[in-house]
Amino acid sequence: MDDELTTYTDLQYPFSTYYRHNVYVTPSGILSAPQLQFMLAEMGADHLMYSIDYPYKQPETSGSFLDIADLTDEQRAQIAFGTATTLFKL
Numbered sequence: 001m002d003d004e005l006t007t008y009t010d011l012q013y014p015f016s017t018y019y020r021h022n023v024y025v026t027p028s029g030i031l032s033a034p035q036l037q038f039m040l041a042e043m044g045a046d047h048l049m050y051s052i053d054y055p056y057k058q059p060e061t062s063g064s065f066l067d068i069a070d071l072t073d074e075q076r077a078q079i080a081f082g083t084a085t086t087l088f089k090l
Contacts, residue, residue, distance in 0.1 A: 026051035
């Protein structure tokens with residue numbers, strides 16, 4: 001399918017390549033393990049940024065979610081601050 005799409009649209013790469021390189025995702029207060037694992041699988045930790053839509057979302061687990069999430073230390077650091085640091089050149 002990706003090959004057909006590339007030919008049809010004359011894109012140099014499949015659409016998924018552009019999506020994964022140009023889109024960044026934040027959970028915005030939806031703190032669940034399945035959602036996090038889905039986003040990791042689709043985007044990678046380098047395109048995820050931890051966020052909360054304060055004051056609209058104030059889940060009790062917002063401060064500890066990354067601590068208890070099934071992540072490597074490298075993924076945890078990337079999502080907590082690494083992606084934002086790189087993207088915003090902080």
